[in-house]
Amino acid sequence: MLFVARRLAAFSTAIALLAAFETSALAQKTYDTGATDTEIRIGNIVPYSGPASAWGTIGRTEAAYFKRLNAEGGVNGRKINFISYDDGYSPAKTVEQARKLVESDEVLLIFSALGTPTNSAIHRYMNSKKVPQLFVASGATKWDDPTEFPWTMGWIPSYQSEGQIYAKYILKSIPNARIAVLYQNDDLGKDYLKGLRDGLGDMAKSMIVIEESYEVADPTVDAHIVKMKSLNANVFVDITGPKFAAQAIRKAAEIGWKPVHMLASVSASTGAVLQPAGLENSRGVISVAYMMDALDPQWKDNPEMKAFDTFLARDFPEGNRADSMIANGYTLAKALVQVLKQCGDDLTRENVMRQAANLKDLKVGMLLPGITVSTSPSDFAPVKQMQLRRFDGARWELFGPVISGARS
Incomplete structure (x- = not known):
């Protein structure tokens, strides 16, 4: 009986050790460059100056949204360090800023970089570096090519x-x-x-x-x-x-x-x-x-419009409510937060793209009723619907x- 008791005790100990090991493994946090226990570094490139500077409002809106998010605790306990640079809508400058973000600032990813010619200039660079070029603020069809460019995903309808x-x-x-x-x-x-x-x-x-x-x-x-x-x-x-x-x-x-x-x-x-x-x-x-118009009274009681109103009044009072670029930046920022939430404690670049390619009928931000975000490993076009x-x-x-x- 003593022998059996000892065997049972040893077996119980082994089970306990195995359980502890598995718990430790499950709790293990995995990071790539740009992510830590306390921070996620996100890069961004928009034209704050030059002939396309009107689009710079998108970057300013995203910065305001992430500032509020950080004040409320960030994403899964991590603050977003949003590093946004001006490229003046010049492809040569975009290349310079992308290299700075990836090689000097060491961001986890570049998010919502604006413009077709500008993003085209860094398309191959981002994929060669295996750094996500996520939710490109352009409707060019080339962003939906997961076979040739698995690190690039667009956002708006083509x-x-x-x-x-x-x-x-x-x-x-x-x-x-x-x-x-x-x-x-x-x-x-x-x-x-x-x-x-x-x-x-x-x-x-x-x-x-x-x-x-x-x-x-x-x-x-x-x-x-x-x-x-x-x-x-x-x-x-x-x-x-x-x-x-x-x-x-x-x-x-x-x-x-x-x-x-x-x-x-x-x-x-x-x-x-x-x-x-x-x-x-x-x-x-x-x-x-594909987004609600902030000036359209039919949306005044819509829960997302009310949340947007609160954001404008509290966090971005300098924003022009009539400028749809603000609704665009707000919605993009919320979509990124959803991806980061899905990543949990696996903040690797590979998992960022995996989660971005696993959005199912997501209703986010200012999208019109009936329009949702859906992606898959073979579909890198998040928003596909529009209304005249x-x-x-x-x-x-x-x-x-x-x-x-x-x-x-």
Whole structure:
């Protein structure tokens, strides 16, 4: 009996030691460069200066959101150290800032870097370094390529899909369309243009009467607008950045050109574009949306809008409520926090991408009802749905169903 008792005691001890070992293993924290028990270093690159500086509001909003989050304890007990640099929308400067973030600041990842040409400049670098280039603030289709670029993931609906939505609207509503296209001469503009052409199909050659490009360093697009009017175009597909979109709206009003004006969603901010262009001048402009408009009274009792209102009043009072860039930055920041929460204590770069590729019907931030975020290891396009909207001179009015834009 004594022998059996000793065997049982030894067995119990072994079980206890094994359990302790397993508990210790489960409790073990795993970090890559940029993460510790107390901190997560997040890099960001946006144009706070230069011709695309209107988009810099996104970075300022994210900084304000993370400051509030840190005051409330951070993510899983860790504070976010948000390191955001200005690249002036210059690809060469983007490369410089990305190298600084990765090699000097040693961030865990780069988040919400803005711009198609700028992110293109660091696309291969980020993947060669195996550092997440997460939730790129651009709708270029190239960000959804997990096979070739497993460390890069986009965010907003693809520009090609948006271009196709405009094409479908034109074909249905304006059968006699004479389309003038003004586009930014880079991957952003060319992606939109491809989507428009694909959506028009065989009608593209007969409907598109002119395609004009401009450079982001150009001082104005006024001459393009005058030329387009001279061709009697009755549809204007406006694929420009905020500064040039405001110029185009003002110039069209000045010369009395009144086409059906379809404006790329990247520049459909009431505060950053339509107000500077003149609200009356902007009446009738058509675009798409995937987020709630903070000026739309139908959302005043929506719980997410109420949370957004609190954030603006308490944490970002200098923000212009009419500027949709703020809602964009707010929603992006909340999406990143969700990914970091899912990471738990495994804050490796590999796990960051694994969790980013495991978002299932996530309703986050200011996304419109019916629009959610979903990803998988083979799907790096988080937001895929949009809804058409028209500006009535005071605010945007949604129309038509929520659309999942197909792209080719």
